[in-house]
Amino acid sequence: MQRSDVTRADGTWVGLSLDVQSRHQPGLCVFSAGPRLLVSRLSRPVLLAVADEHLQGVDFWRTDEYRSFVPPLRADAARALAGSPERWAQRFAQHLVDSPDSPLHEGRWLLS
Numbered sequence: 001m002q003r004s005d006v007t008r009a010d011g012t013w014v015g016l017s018l019d020v021q022s023r024h025q026p027g028l029c030v031f032s033a034g035p036r037l038l039v040s041r042l043s044r045p046v047l048l049a050v051a052d053e054h055l056q057g058v059d060f061w062r063t064d065e066y067r068s069f070v071p072p073l074r075a076d077a078a079r080a081l082a083g084s085p086e087r088w089a090q091r092f093a094q095h096l097v098d099s100p101d102s103p104l105h106e107g108r109w110l111l112s
Helices: 075-081 085-098
Strands: 002-007 013-020 028-033 036-041 044-051 058-062 107-111
Touching: 002 085, 013 085, 075 085, 085 107
Parallel strands: none
Antiparallel strands: 002 013, 013 107, 028 036, 036 044, 044 058
16 A cells, blocks of 8 residues: 655645555445445444434444544553644554455545
8 A cells, every 4th residue: 555645736735545455345335325324344234323313413323343543542542643643544544454344445535
């Protein structure tokens, strides 16, 4: 995977671009049909959701199968990243790459 910063003409950081190769299938998949949403991990449902008809809320049900690919954040790590969206994006990108359960698959992604 290649990472590159995305900036405006004035040099302001906008996001982190991820060019991913050799990940043919994501570990975490999202499927939708109308107001319904299904998130699955390796073909096992982990979250089911239904959006309100007027988009004023979402009812969801999480199964015991879900495990976050981002580990809990310690306060000292949060303080070290405070005020820097660039460092947060780099940290999050590393977790996306390291975890087989991440939603990453081949293509270009933008973290912003």
